[in-house]
Amino acid sequence: xxxxxxxxxxxxxxxxxxxxxxxxxxxxxxxxxxxxxxxxxxxxxxxxxxxxxxxxxxxxxxxxxxxxxxxxxxxxxxxxxxxxxxxxxxxxxxxxxxxxxxxxxxxxxxxxxxxxxxxxxxxxxxxxxxxxxxxxxxxxxxxx
Amino acid sequence: xxxxxxxxxxxxxxxxxxxxxxxxxxxxxxxxxxxxxxxxxxxxxxxxxxxxxxxxxxxxxxxxxxxxxxxxxxxxxxxxxxxxxxxxxxxxxxxxxxxxxxxxxxxxxxxxxxxxxxxxxxxxxxxxxxxxxxxxxxxxxxxx
Numbered sequence: 506x507x508x509x510x511x512x513x514x515x516x517x518x519x520x521x522x523x524x525x526x527x528x529x530x531x532x533x534x535x536x537x538x539x540x541x542x543x544x545x546x547x548x549x550x551x552x553x554x555x556x557x558x559x560x561x562x563x564x565x566x567x568x569x570x571x572x573x574x575x576x577x578x579x580x581x582x583x584x585x586x587x588x589x590x591x592x593x594x595x596x597x598x599x600x601x602x603x604x605x606x607x608x609x610x611x612x613x614x615x616x617x618x619x620x621x622x623x624x625x626x627x628x629x630x631x632x633x634x635x636x637x638x639x640x641x642x643x644x645x646x647x648x649x
Numbered sequence: 650x651x652x653x654x655x656x657x658x659x660x661x662x663x664x665x666x667x668x669x670x671x672x673x674x675x676x677x678x679x680x681x682x683x684x685x686x687x688x689x690x691x692x693x694x695x696x697x698x699x700x701x702x703x704x705x706x707x708x709x710x711x712x713x714x715x716x717x718x719x720x721x722x723x724x725x726x727x728x729x730x731x732x733x734x735x736x737x738x739x740x741x742x743x744x745x746x747x748x749x750x751x752x753x754x755x756x757x758x759x760x761x762x763x764x765x766x767x768x769x770x771x772x773x774x775x776x777x778x779x780x781x782x783x784x785x786x787x788x789x790x791x792x793x
Contacts, residue, residue, distance in 0.1 A: 553713075555719075555742045594700050617762060618761060
């Protein structure tokens, strides 16, 4: 019932909203005690702000919801491997579980080593084909 | 007249505002064509938001000012070595010059390698003693 796949489907919904608004289609949700407490999608174009990644907006929204900047017991779901900035933000927020879909060999944090919270569990590849297809479709359309 | 030291003094002013508001005293300014276009200080406590570092707020404010998320020709001044999150943000914004004061061996980006924009020039140590003293004073007071 409460599976990583289920929450990733919600993150993918967010990614599709980004797609519809001509943003790089990445979505994120934050889950606490099986409940989604924040949802966000990438808005860097609309806001003309490089910091407006899905994860950043979701972490800020989750902290606002809880009235606490620390998100120890939360899981961050994001459709694509977080970048360095978002990995750093999740480390500061002490997020202990990060679940992502598609790998991002070029802009992902992984090639820079361990940037998440030292105690964070990482799960990758959840619904990765769906995330990859959405990204591929977006960039194919952009090239036209 | 227009020296790195002069702009760093402005960043230090911001850091002192943070200190007065019981925030970790770090300040930042963004300079374009010798003019300061954004000023900010750390507000993670007040906003209960780990993403509210001085640099993040300054980069967002500069982009808002310009109506453009890319800050190629800007210099980011910050009183303390940026963290991974802020280094990542400045890379996305394509900031080509980063000037910081005090080194931050534990939480700074440098120990993770080159996280800024590949073409960014980095200048460090500008008014470092002033920044360090402010940080030391803050944490000494906290321990009391």
